[in-house]
Amino acid sequence: MLNHISLLVALLIILFWGMTISFALVVDFTNLTFLAIIFLIFLQIFFNTGLFIVAHDGMHGILVPYNQNINDAIARLALILYAGLSFKDLKEKHYLHHRFTGTSLDPDFHEHNPNFCFWYLRFMGKYVSFLNLCRLALLILIIVNIFQIHWLNLLLFWALPLIFSSLQLFFFGTFLPHRHHHDNQFNLSCLSTIKSLHLPILLSFITCYHFSYHQEHHRYPFLAWWQLPFTTRFIQSYF
Incomplete structure (x- = not known):
């Protein structure tokens, strides 16, 4: 059953991203309240980040562990939808990140x-x-010209969420866990120097899909993002 949960969650994230971006790009924002616009921007940031998290789990072969081709196809799609990124390039660099952490x-x-x-x-x-x-x-030229998308819709609900999503992923997934600390600057390659931010479960999910459980991820990269807050329980089930 666990082998199918990550696949189902990944497909749901991609589906919800598609639904929100489709609505956001065509909606007449002049009919929306200020709070509705802010909510839609934050919703798009959340699902944008979700796309990258899906791709990240795909890099570790977690999405569909019993079929690597399907796993990579879903991860590749998520990265294309996120920002047209190359799955092969990111996977190679991510493996280097895990192998030579903090060096x-x-x-x-x-x-x-x-x-x-x-x-x-x-x-x-x-x-x-x-x-x-x-x-x-x-991609922007095609969207604007074929679908007649207003440039403000593109800016508010695609460009801004993409930028803020990248900042969110960098802050919780790189800067906070891997920055210099006085007590570890001479031992940067040790896993114990990677910092986790153990937020309450709901807040951890909302902020960055539990990416703040970063030391846990580096210790057990075969665990899916939704398993990270419950590492001990899932590790016991694996072994």
């Missing part, structure tokens, strides 16, 4: 400058290529 060989880590802004820009520069930007630009 100069870790593509996610910034060993020289833990400042949030500089680290974020360096991080994005490694994952967003010129080809990726061209794909996004082409």
